[in-house]
Amino acid sequence: MIEIDGREAGLVQILEAGFFGNLIHAVIVDRGPLWFEGFGSTAHFKAFTAELNRQFPRRFGRKRRFIPEIEDNPKTRNILKKNNFYPIGQHGYETIWVDLTQEENILMSTLKAQSRNKLRKAQKADLTIEWDEKGAYLPWLLTTYSLDKKEKSYDGPSVKLLQALGRTFLPKNMLIGRALINDKPVGAILILCHGSGATYQIGWSSQEGRKTAAHHRLLWDAFCVLKNKGIKDFDLGGVNDGTAKGVKQFKSGMGGHLVRLPGLYG
Template identity: 25%
Template sequence: MSQSFLQTNTWAEFQRTLGHQVFNYDENNIKALIVRRDIPLRKNYLYISHGPEIDFNALTGGSDNAVRNFVRAMRQLAKKEKAVFVQAEPLFDSVAQVLVRQGFRPTQKKLQPAKTVVNDLTKDETEILAGFSHGTRYSLRVAQKNNLTVRESDELEVFLQLLDKTSQRQKFGTHPREYYEKFFEFFSDHAEMPVKLFVAELDGAPLAAALVLVWQGTGYYLHGASDYSRKDLRAPSLLHWEIMRQLKAEDVNNYDWWGIDSKLWPGVTEFKLGWGGQVVERPGAFVFPVRWFWYELYKLLKR
């Protein structure tokens, strides 16, 4: 079983709907879903998100031999696809260490956040509330006092309109509208990995929304948006509390906030930490250059 939804066949199918080529590696207890991603200069690279996955207990002949074979296969695939480099973002330090021994090198250009916060929803509500910071509890009381409501919705346009306001305010990049439309269409009725859209409102007017993907007992808060002009109502606070309560009622065990970074997103990070979850840190990103000239040029362009 995969250790991350980003390494599942379902995610591979979704990536194909976006037009990406997807490859699979499954040899000697090492598995990886590899996505070909385009970069400037009409080039591409091979991306392994939350992988590869290595079952060290089942490896035969030593981990170095198995990983060496994996790296050799990635190099061959990269040459076949004319990829500039291979990038892996493993979940565990043990995997990162064996990759480095076989030629991968750390990079700061990661796609997935290296840190996240996870709330344990198996606790009772009183215990969960007790873990919130003073500021989080205060914001929740304000939202409740203002009679905000939260509902599950199938109206993606509500989310997209709020997202436009959020991206303009915070000046951060978002996916194209088509990405969210395909994401919602693909996962909204999926049996094993459904996405849920939650909306916080005041008298029917949307103030905040979140897209939460549910897989293997965890709800992942992947995308969010809010109307900053009504920040005084603290809609995001009630939104996430009601999401937690709804997921808990459906026997979902964890709520993953999907990324914190105090340097890149200080305000968002402070908000997420205020809910008292456990901070989980991952090793980061590692690259294996294949076409050195183009790799060095790509690094210059990304500075």
């Protein structure tokens, strides 16, 4: 939990691993922090980065991995540099953000033609959509996701991390949507809510789910559910033109805009 002036300001997941009394030490912050309503300004990011550097200063034997959840610009890079965080590898990390303050008809009009057609196909299919914010579907989803990830060898958050997020965000701030045909799940997504924002974490589709465009239906329904919860911005997650070009095309088609984050720093 992040506190600023005695108020709960946001959440951050910090993973640590140490050996020989932390002589060899690793610190990981991926896509953080997640700010609550009223927080998340440049000044707040500056304060967080300074505190992160104070608690885990650069030193021999320590590996730091920090992917900040903030738009990339010269001011952001300067804050990172002043706190001894330096870019690792290629600069920048791209994600897709959807503005949920728009009316539903406007949101629909921002979908690319192919995505609109897929959504219409999904809406005509015999799909039932159900939402869970108490974590009832979490064990099922993590088992299904783990098997799918192993079978297809794709990158994604670990089950242990998702379980930890469940302990932090449940109830009410973790949403799991399922698409079913004849009571059989064919697709699912997991979303975290934080302040006025939400972030897509993982998703899964069976062959039948892909055939019926279940993921398009789940994301569209998620737009409506999140709007009703007062969420203003929906981060659909990272994209790239290399290993996950199809994922980028899918997410870009859902009407969001491309945002560049600073990328990996250490």
